[in-house]
Amino acid sequence: MRTFATYCFLSISLSLICLAFTQSVNAQNRVIINQADQAEGVTIDGESVRKILGNVILTTDEMVLETDSVYQYIDRNLLMAFNIQIETDNEMIWADTLYHDTEAEFSRLRGRVIVQSDQNIMFSDSIDVDMETDIATFEVPVRFEDQDGTLIAQSGLYYQEVDSAVFRGNVQLSDTTQYIEADSLFMNRTSDLYEMFGxxxxxxxxxxxxxxxxxxxxxxxxxxxxxxxxxxxxVSESKEDTTHLFAETIELTEVDTVSYMDAFGNVRMWSLEFSAIADTANYRDDLDQFILRSSPKLWHENIQLSGPYTEAYMEDDNIRFLTSFPRPIVVQEDSLTGRLHQMTGDTLNAYFEEGELERIRVFNNTEIIFHQRDENDQPDGLIELISAGPSIMYFENGEFDFFKAQQNIDGSYLPEDSTNVQRRLDNFQWNPDLRPERPDVQTPRLPPIPEERPFELPPKYLRYLENQPGVENAEVRTREPDEN
Structure with a gap:
């Protein structure tokens, strides 16, 4: 089993330089009116208002603002600009309306807000920016796009000073390599740290x-x-096998070129070839090795292996070799009679060939119960055997065929009798009810991320696109406007 890919998330670039214009308004010598149809001072509802109207272009050292009009409410420290386009060294910004409190240094961008940088482009109908705390808040759905993919959420918050963001509500990320969704996302780009919740x-x-x-x-x-x-x-590289892993916790670590996976708490595994339960499972990809701990149980076809510690080595998604100790027990259900063959010892090694069990070798203090069949494949008593040395059970087409034992052998044949059917070794375990069944494949709960942008694109943005080299034939993805 391979480990997770290194999932990368979209970067966020939302500079607050867009509001440098509003800081400069109070210092009139720093604002240049390059173009306007009209400028006047008026009174609106008893308030003194300065208006700059008609095809307005204002510049400061930090930006160029194009807008239909600018209203400055003198007594309320409020500035309003309509149908805006702001250009800085790092971003282009569009919005239907900009509201700015020049005293509190708090701004609101409303209606078809677009922020475009070299890294990505953002769409939302609302952004609040507190310049004292360097926090931008999205109280309505927000969409980020970069050259690789898209992030959407119902709301969000970006803290520029520590380069951190929180997104909440149906968070979705998608690119050509991956798709991720969650209830919420916390990210810090500086430390490259990401947390997803729910x-x-x-x-x-x-x-x-x-x-x-x-x-x-x-x-x-x-x-x-x-x-x-x-x-x-x-899903295996051959697409012929699927492995499921369930646990309370799954950890993945990469050290140099080796990947490790550790699963803890109520671990359950299922694949076409085997299934298992344990309290702990460990995997390393360079050895293609699984380790199951704390009284694990492993099933292969009609065989159950139980032991305190089990190691399995894989090859082409099949078990190649398995070892278990101390004192594990193997139980196989006879496919015709339903009787349970049993084998135990101090240490057990199992060998597989192309996914089929070939033989099991048990070392020291071997005990075996083997149920026989007659020439008509009917039950025909059983053999009990004890050996101080190693013993080997051989399998043919997955069925127990015969065994060999060496050193201080003691055994007996018990004829067919109903009282012998339930004979069990001391450490007998047979738990088919605990065997994991094939799980359902889980799917996203949220619909796919829409291809179109969340609103009809503003005219100034469309004009900007038309003036960019190489975009004249580019597809403009936007949501169709409502009929009303």
Whole structure:
């Protein structure tokens, strides 16, 4: 089993330089009116208002503002600009309306807000920016796009000073390599740290891995933590096998070129070839090795292995070799009679060939119960055997065929009798009711991220696109306007 891909999230670039214009308004010598049809001072509802009207272009050292009109309410420290386009060294910004409190240094962008940078482009109908705290708040749905993919959420908050963001409500991220969704997302780009909360689901298209849980943590060290109803599903490279892993917690770590996966708490595994339960499971990809701890049970076809510690080595998604100790027990249900063959010892090694069990070798203090069949495949008594040394059970087409034992052998044949059918070894375990069944493949709970933008694009933005080289034939993805 391979581990998760290194999931990368969209970067966020929302500079507050867009509001440098409003800081400069109070210092008139720093604002240049390059173009306007009209400028006047008026009184509106008893308030003194300065108006700059008609095809307005204002510049400061930091930006160029194009707008239909600017209203400055002198007594309320309020500035309003309509149908705006702001250009800075780092961003282009569009909105239907800009409201700014020049004293509190608090701004609101309303209606078809677009923020475009070299890294990405953002769409929302509302952004509040507090310049004292460097926090931008999105109280309505927001959409980020970059060259690789898209992020959408119902609301969000961006804290520029620490380069952190929180998104809430049906958070979805998608690109050509992966899809991820959750109730909320916390991210810090500086430390490359990401946390997702509630109804987490992801699909890694490249490795064909899906996973879900209630919490996901990822950081720059390639450490991943999935908690609370954690589930992971991987499709093999041949597309012929699927492995499911369930646990309370799944951790993934990469050290140099080796990947490790550790699962804790109520671990359940299922694949076409085998299934298992344990309290703890560990996997490392360079050895293709699983380790099951704390009284695990493993099933292969009609065989159950129970032991305190079990190691399984894989090859082409099949078990190649398995060892278990101390004092494990193997139980196989006879496919015709339903009787239970049993074998135990101090240590057990099992060998497989192309996914089929070939033989089991038990070392020291061997005990065997083997139910026989007559020439008509009817029950014909059983053999009990004890050996101080090793013993080997051979299998043919997955069925117990015969055995060999060496050193201090003691045994007996018991004829067919109803009182002998239930004979059990001391450490007998047979729990078919605990065997994991084939799970359903989990799918996203949210509809796909829409291709179209969330609103009809403003004219100034469309004009900007038309003037960009190489975009004249570009598709403009936008939601169709409402009929009303």
């Amino acid at each position: 109804n987490v689901f992801a699909h890694d298209y490249e490795d064909d891995v899906r996973f879900s849980g209630q919490y996901l943590y990822a950081d720059s060290t390639d450490y991943r933590l999935l908690k609370d109803d954690a589930w992971l599903m991987e």
